[in-house]
Amino acid sequence: MSYQSIYEAWLADPRLAEADRAELAAIAGDEKEKEYRFGGELAFGTAGMRGIIGCGMNMMNVYTVMRATQGLAEYIKTLPAEEQKKGVVISYDTRRNSRLFAEKAAGVLAKNKIKAYLFDDVHPVPMLSYAVRCLGTVAGIMITASHNPKEYNGYKVYGEDGAQMSPEATEIVVGFIEKITDYLSVTAEEDSPLIVPVPKEVDDTYIEALKKLTLSKEAVEKCGKDLKLVYTPVHGSGYVPVTRILGELGINVTVVKEQTTKDTEFSTVAVPNPEFKETLSMGIALADQIKADVVFGTDPDSDRLGVAVKNDQGEFVALSGNQVGILLLDYILTRLKEENALPANAAVVKSFVTTGMAKAICADFGVALFETPVGFKFIGEKIKEWEKDGSHTFVFGFEESCGYLRGTHARDKDAVVASMLCAEMVCYYTYIGKTVWGRLNEIYAKYGYVLDKNESIQYAGLNAMKEMNAVVDALKTVDVKAFGPFAVEAVRDYSADLRRTSDGRTEPLNIPRCNCVYYELAGGSFVCVRPSGTEPKLKIYYSVKAASEVAAEKALAEAKASVKQLLDSVKK
Known part of the structure; x- marks a missing residue:
């Protein structure tokens, strides 16, 4: 379906809350906004979901939150019975709709006969992680967009060890989420006895x-x-x-x-x-x-x-x-x-x-x-x-x-x-x-003095992630000899799990793969380019080792100029 058709279907759906219907009606003449909201789906990646708050498939709202939670519930229901009984603990921060999203997530879990521990007030990420371990739950949910601007919110899922859910488990959850094509079909039971407060002792311990x-x-x-x-x-x-x-x-x-x-x-x-x-x-x-x-x-x-x-x-x-x-x-x-x-x-x-x-x-x-x-x-x-x-x-x-x-x-x-x-x-x-x-x-x-800096290149639109990945992929095809005063001694391609030295030797990196290019520079410095996993930004990291702060600043400026020239060349 086209984004226009999906927009019209949502607008006419009787299950849509009236406030959301009014929000969609207000953008009737804005094709760019409609395409942004309905031309794609809010991705659920290894860090969960994060997006601008608003009505639409590509936004953070009760429908995308409930859909994601239903996917998590389906995953939990594939686990042994004793695991399912452990329940899920939910926390949230002070952002717009954070408490509402947390309550909706709890209601979806309860509808699926899964116990939900819900904090009675805002609690930070580390206390959610701790609560998963303290209460022995099978998972945790944190409603937050961390340090992002006020327009954003997000949804993070934690495994039973209190760490963010593993890539393997996330892949299964995403599979269940993607099967839910009717966003408005997910229901919640928010007054269920399966929704209980997190014990106060968790804070104390x-x-x-x-x-x-x-x-x-x-x-x-x-x-x-x-x-x-x-x-x-x-x-x-x-x-x-x-x-x-x-x-x-x-x-x-x-x-x-x-x-x-x-x-x-x-x-x-x-x-x-x-x-x-x-x-x-x-x-x-x-x-x-x-x-x-x-x-x-x-x-x-x-x-x-x-x-x-x-x-x-x-x-x-x-x-x-x-x-x-x-x-x-x-x-x-x-x-x-x-x-x-x-x-x-x-x-x-x-x-x-x-x-x-x-x-x-x-x-x-x-x-x-x-x-x-x-x-x-x-x-x-x-x-x-x-x-x-x-x-x-x-x-x-x-x-x-x-x-x-x-x-x-x-x-x-x-x-x-x-x-x-x-x-x-x-x-x-x-x-x-x-x-x-x-x-x-x-x-x-x-x-020795080390100057560490990073900078970001902002992207926008539905194709932001695709465009950023294309830049990183293009960098892998360029034989870079130096950045400013620093010779490139080796290049790490984390997507291929490969480290290649300047003389052609190769060896595996043996860490989880990601789309990133890392340049090892002479003297222990480095330059690294990667797309952000949570924001539409291409991030460039510099770690410059030099004899003094003044020398490091000079070398950094030269390295930045080289990086800009390289990025300009691969974007053409």
Whole structure:
């Protein structure tokens, strides 16, 4: 059927809610909008669904949410009876319609005779992941679009281990979803006794699990009450758990009150992404006013943490996700070693687009480092693998996009535990007469300066993903010799599971496949190009190693110019 025919069918369908009918009627004369909404379907990928809120097959709405949940229910019904009885736990953030979508998902599960645990208020991603494990459910659902703009919402599915659902299970779920061609046919039973609240003890045991991960109790006791820490939840779900864990550890926290409200419009920021200094601007302004030491910010589903610290001139600098990651990595390994608690088989996991400096730090501590594709689910899978075979002990996992995890209580990035560790880290360096900024520069002095940056090229329309993949595929056909001053030493084609060196030797990568081209550059630098899995953006990552910041900035500019020239050539 054409998009026009599908649009007309939805508009005339008596099962469509009147508010949705009015929304569709309002775009009757807008062919471009109708094509966007009905010319394709909202994809359910390895990270679930994410899209703009609105009525249509390619949008986030009750119909696409219920259809996806019916597909999940069909999958659960193929499992053994004892697995089916475990139920599903559902959480949601502060976005538009998040609670509504969560209730609809619970109702669909109940209609399928599957128990649904529903949080009575917003809870972050890590607490949903923890709840799956704590309650022993067969799956979990998180309604969120993470750090995306206010117009978006999303739907993420978790497996029984608390990690995002595996690619194999996701493929089966997608198969069931695609069989449902009549979007409006899925029904829900929202007043079912099978829908029950999540026990309050889950919150308490989660906080207790985090307390067991502290590394500098004495430093916190000595310095925590005098620490001046400003925190903003950016209108999201991190407000309660972050302030609770810091408060119970005795750390002094001042919140940005204007950003503690559950504002679905995120009206105090342009985008609720703590990776950006602009998102932390109200926190930094308050910190300057009260002469605070550090600023934290979490995104709507509180899986990402942004941090700003004072430099040597007393000005606040927003650290990148890579910088926070190497600071935490260095801090965790240092404290474990000082306490003689570093396991002999300790291992760290990072995505392959995350800073190359992790390699030098882990090597210095004698700790194994593993790389995964982008997506914390792959870090969760490594934890699961090691729990089964005992080959390694997970001590830390991180991604450049401000995602961190210590502990195995959750299997997704956790801004609550990251907030605790970062606050503790500030106390520790204060206790020994240092600063976080000072320690970061000591790390650079010891291991060499690394400048990590990424940029995005925005795409639009129904063919955005196809166009981005075409660019990446085209890059694989070009023999690139250098980017700026850096010679290309090897190219990794993750879609083919192949690494090819400049002299023609090949070897398998042995990690899950994804459409990505990664250029290993002389001296330990890299450039990587991949399509985002959650947004219509082509992402380019740079990790530049140089003798100094000035030299790194110069080399980065030259590398960027080379990349632009390459991309322009393959787009023609």
